[in-house]
Amino acid sequence: MTQQTSTIGESTDAAPPPVYKTSRFKTAMRELKKAPLSAKFGLLIIILYVIAALFAPVFAPFGESEIVGTEYEPWGDKFFLGTDNLGRDMLSRLLYGARNTVGIAFVTTLFAFLIGGVAGIFAAILGGWADQVLSRAIDILMAIPQLIFALLLLTIFGTSIPVLIGIIAVLDSTRVFRLARSVSLNVVVMDYVEVARLRGERLGWITIKEVLPNIMPPLVAEFGLRFCFVFLLISGLSFLGLGLQPPTADWGSMVRDNATLITYGDITPLLPAAAIALLTVGTNFVVDWFLHKTSGLK
């Protein structure tokens, strides 16, 4: 997430011609001051989550899967948010959950962008049959609902973290491919790309040095949206018992494991779900603001 906030800062000052390191930071800060309340709130949430994820072992009073008390203990001094269905500390698991759930969703989104982004830009640069083949294949993959496809693939390959990351990254890269291709199509017809081609630059060079810098803003915004989507999908799968496997602390499965408490009027199982919702809301607010800034839409 830190990477995302820094890229937001970088691209907001694309307009003024002289760009120095210090002024870049200053402009970013100035833009941030002007940002609407919802965006500031979103950024604050993201920063808090990153801190919680990075320093989970420092803040957490107990270990991730350490059984420290009896089952379903109420909120109190020793266990701030009570204990879960196996007698593990709820607060500690919530903090470790930030690390696992958010971390895995982030890595998955990165992979999705790596696959989809590169393929999309390649398709735009190469054009012709390469573009046709890739685009039609993506069309068909997108015709199958994502959750159902994920369920089918999880049955085949079993549920483990690398498999989960791989499946969701590939499925989600289809969306990234479409966006990357359509925004690159506007860039690859530019003269400087033609010059680079005539100069005999290689495909990789054109992709990274010529096309990528010019399509960064929409890609960054899309990264935020895709992250939300992947995060919700993985939480959903975990909630179904098909995502992250125990004893890993994970928000989706924490809701599932403790759901019975709700019928007794205890809201503790809603906390991990609220944690998921809060992060996606925050990210959405920031993306909304960023889209406004970069596209000039009103």
Add this chain to the structure above:
Amino acid sequence: MGKILKLIGQRLAIGLLVLWIVSLIIFAGLEFLPGDLAQEILGQSATPESLAAFRKELGLDQPMHTRYLGWLGGALKGDFGVSLANQREISELIGIRFANTIFLAVLAAIISVPIALTLGILAALYRNSLYDRMVNILTLSSISFPEFFIAYILIYIFSVNLDIFPSLANVSADTPLWERIYTCLLPALTLTLVVVAHMMRMTRASIINLLASPYIEMANLKGMKKARVILYHALPNALAPIINVVAINLAYLIVGVVIVEVVFVYPGLGQLIVDSVQKRDMPVVQACSLIFAGTYVLLNLTADILSIITNPRMLYPK
């Protein structure tokens, strides 16, 4: 008229092609399943003879394309083979559950479509007003909420605290219609909350797009009444995008039921597919995926065709 038929024919052909490829992908899933299916079912202690006999019974000794044709032919007739987990006929497992899932999705659609369209059109008409901003923030939040979060909040409020609705949507084949609607109301409400936000935002966007077009401005400049501009000028052209929005969201509903069904322990197809994935019961997963994906593709196809029929401009592609 010839042109429109040709266009629709093209879309239908593409849709069928997609359906066929989807069935290929789903079928191929079984091929990539690690290990031998017969071995997996009969266990390690099975003799080579019984393994061979069992393979023959399942048709595993046949080449892949023969089995694919057999599977597809059976699936078209509603025969998906037997479940690996309990040896029951899959069609028997699916039949009533599919009807339940459709019932839930339709109930949610009946509640959500009018609400979403009204909210969306109002938000577009009073753009940038306080109402628009409130609705914008609300929908942005509700899109961000995981489905199970909304479901449990509703359970917490309506069945635990207020004790109006049951928290489990337990229906059977002989539940009378009114009772069925009553028990399904909370799951349907959850789906409604999820899908209204999407539908409303899309409606708002397409209406705003439309209101920005020159002929609407012209009508306004001529001093026409606002109601007349909207009813006679905007609405006929807005029909196509709105129908599109509704169909896309119905497709979304069909898939969205999976998590909601699990939360409310509703005996539908979503519950079945999740259980079967856990048991790695491949034939059942295949059958369910085929039904889900097929419905999804067909609804999207309907959206495509309806937007051709309702939009005269689509008749003259450049």
